[in-house]
Amino acid sequence: MTTDLEIKEINNNKGSTEKARLEYNGTVVELPVVEGTEQEKAVDISNLRADTGLITLDNGYMNTGSCQSDITFIDGEKGILRYRGIDIEALAERSTFVEVCYLLIYGELPTKEQMDDFSEGLTRHSLLHEDMIHFFAGYPSTAHPMAILSSMTCSLAAYYNDASSSPTEAQINLDVIRILSKLRTIASFSYKKSIGQPLIYPNNKLTYCANIMNMMFAVPSEEYYIDDEIVKVMNQLLILHADHEQNCSTSTVRMVQSSGASIYACMSAGISALWGPLHGGANQAVLEMLQQIHDSGENYKSFLTKVKDKKSSIKLMGFGHRVYKNFDPRAKILRKACDRVLDKLGISDPLLEIAKGLEEEALKDPYFVERKLYPNVDFYSGIIYSALGIPVNMFTVMFALGRLPGWLAHWKEQNEFDKKKICRPRQVYTGYNERLYVPLRDRN
Numbered sequence: 001m002t003t004d005l006e007i008k009e010i011n012n013n014k015g016s017t018e019k020a021r022l023e024y025n026g027t028v029v030e031l032p033v034v035e036g037t038e039q040e041k042a043v044d045i046s047n048l049r050a051d052t053g054l055i056t057l058d059n060g061y062m063n064t065g066s067c068q069s070d071i072t073f074i075d076g077e078k079g080i081l082r083y084r085g086i087d088i089e090a091l092a093e094r095s096t097f098v099e100v101c102y103l104l105i106y107g108e109l110p111t112k113e114q115m116d117d118f119s120e121g122l123t124r125h126s127l128l129h130e131d132m133i134h135f136f137a138g139y140p141s142t143a144h145p146m147a148i149l150s151s152m153t154c155s156l157a158a159y160y161n162d163a164s165s166s167p168t169e170a171q172i173n174l175d176v177i178r179i180l181s182k183l184r185t186i187a188s189f190s191y192k193k194s195i196g197q198p199l200i201y202p203n204n205k206l207t208y209c210a211n212i213m214n215m216m217f218a219v220p221s222e223e224y225y226i227d228d229e230i231v232k233v234m235n236q237l238l239i240l241h242a243d244h245e246q247n248c249s250t251s252t253v254r255m256v257q258s259s260g261a262s263i264y265a266c267m268s269a270g271i272s273a274l275w276g277p278l279h280g281g282a283n284q285a286v287l288e289m290l291q292q293i294h295d296s297g298e299n300y301k302s303f304l305t306k307v308k309d310k311k312s313s314i315k316l317m318g319f320g321h322r323v324y325k326n327f328d329p330r331a332k333i334l335r336k337a338c339d340r341v342l343d344k345l346g347i348s349d350p351l352l353e354i355a356k357g358l359e360e361e362a363l364k365d366p367y368f369v370e371r372k373l374y375p376n377v378d379f380y381s382g383i384i385y386s387a388l389g390i391p392v393n394m395f396t397v398m399f400a401l402g403r404l405p406g407w408l409a410h411w412k413e414q415n416e417f418d419k420k421k422i423c424r425p426r427q428v429y430t431g432y433n434e435r436l437y438v439p440l441r442d443r444n
Helices: 048-052 088-094 097-106 112-124 130-138 145-159 169-195 208-217 228-240 248-257 263-274 282-296 300-308 329-345 350-363 366-370 378-387 392-416
Strands: 003-012 015-024 027-035 041-043 072-075 080-083
Touching (some): 080 088, 080 097, 080 329, 088 228, 097 112, 097 208, 097 228, 097 392, 112 169, 130 145, 130 169, 145 169, 169 208, 169 263, 169 392, 208 228, 228 392, 248 263, 263 392, 282 350, 282 378, 282 392, 329 350, 329 378, 350 366, 350 378, 378 392
Antiparallel strands (some): 003 015, 015 027, 027 041, 072 080
């Protein structure tokens, strides 16, 4: 039995096309090689099982492309992130989160008229059905805001059951607006519930991010001042989290969508996937690490020494990334934003000084450099959220609000794909062979 795989030019009647040739047990099959616009290549194995009886095994889908997408491009080796072809640096510096939402979901930056209509829609659909307000009373004060966000998002389907498995373009546009607008209200209300304060309803005079700040931090008894610089930083935080191609939560959204489930159910599933500490909870882990170093009075240099010790279980959180093998471009932006926020608020945060020290030492230490462990987006985002007064248990909720347009863009892209199929991965079975059923009385 022989198995061989090679990629080369295969000549056929239609011209020269690059294909992969797989030889297995005397059978040769040719597999198409698909190339993206950034010269990324993939072997199309759609017919592999039909042609050979084989499937591929790829734990964690580390080398599996689940789809072709026009939305986000990442080059982890070069530290590049682009939304619809536009560099993340330009968007974070010059755009607003609402504009980026439109770009991701509809593929182009909006015109003035499109931007006005989109923003107006977000303003008009920010309120929740009053019946849903009573739901918050049913949650205990200790309920995690992500649990509330996920369940409340799914509950929206009960109030907007006009969403279907084959929605019209107008219906999709309306659902997109509803989700983007109402989930910030749900998130803010869940925070107010956790601290026992009265709910603050949306204010139509405020921008998207300013409304989030107002609903979270204003109280009826006094006026709440919203600083433009803080609003800009909030915009940047959400923009930097808006999409990151086929990550765990986005892949979850696409998988659930493939079943024909409601758009609200798909978003709820994405929120639940993001809740995992290995995905959306990483910035919380960074802040807890920095706090631990501070409380112990330990020097950050000695902490890094422990990280490098193979016998130690201590990890350096916020460094390294599954995709980036260079500096995470989002981390560079947040590092500058962190300085601006703390300076604006007049905060001298010892955790930031520890973070900067860790970064400086790690970037010149061969141990981390050789392993390509550079700061990622989570390294500074937690410090900024904390400076803004957002508690740790709300960090992942803010991440979810930022990731919404990415989830919606991928949902919409897959919904419009003319060859879509329900996602159904295969497996390699490793359990028992066939065996007889033993009646209960005969079991030892």
